[in-house]
Amino acid sequence: KQEVTQIPAALSVPEGENLVLNCSFTDSAIYNLQWFRQDPGKGLTSLLLIQSSQREQTSGRLNASLDKSSGRSTLYIAASQPGDSATYLCAVGGNSGNTPLVFGKGTRLSVIA
């Protein structure tokens, strides 16, 4: 059974810092890995999707990497802003595109102005 772990569970940083969120998974036979953002009381918004054949994806100040062999992904946020404060969730898809995503419990990020 796939298990996804995110460390740390919570993180507080001053504005302007670069930061890294970590995600690990137990079964490397994944179809893709997705990072989501969740604001309080809201649904999840997709940030980045990395296909199993890819090593990284970038969107603006966000960069996500994937190392399937070691079962790890990182989400790098450059020059953090108070508006980045949210919970970030990592999810992995199974060995086919229709296999439902398995989610980590998330990292709650606070960026202090």
Next chain:
Amino acid sequence: NAGVTQTPKFQVLKTGQSMTLQCAQDMNHNSMYWYRQDPGMGLRLIYYSASEGTTDKGEVPNGYNVSRLNKREFSLRLESAAPSQTSVYFCASIPGGARGQNSPLHFGNGTRLTVT
């Protein structure tokens, strides 16, 4: 373009009551999912529908039933609500199929359910 719409947004039930959570998507997606989110437990899959006419159990299906009414709609029913079903319920969809497997999951804004 509304995306994924869930109704109601909030609901309070007494133990033993029944209700149906509604979900509809307007993106012509094939696959739809129901998750529940609880503090400290993360998101857990209840049921999913890979395509119209099919449904499958997820990690925590007990106490729930689903109906894929058509391609747009996927409902979740609680036949006899229990306090353990107090949670936030999210519906999500993805294009699925041969061309839509590497697409991001789209979520609704959730239904916050309290069972007393």
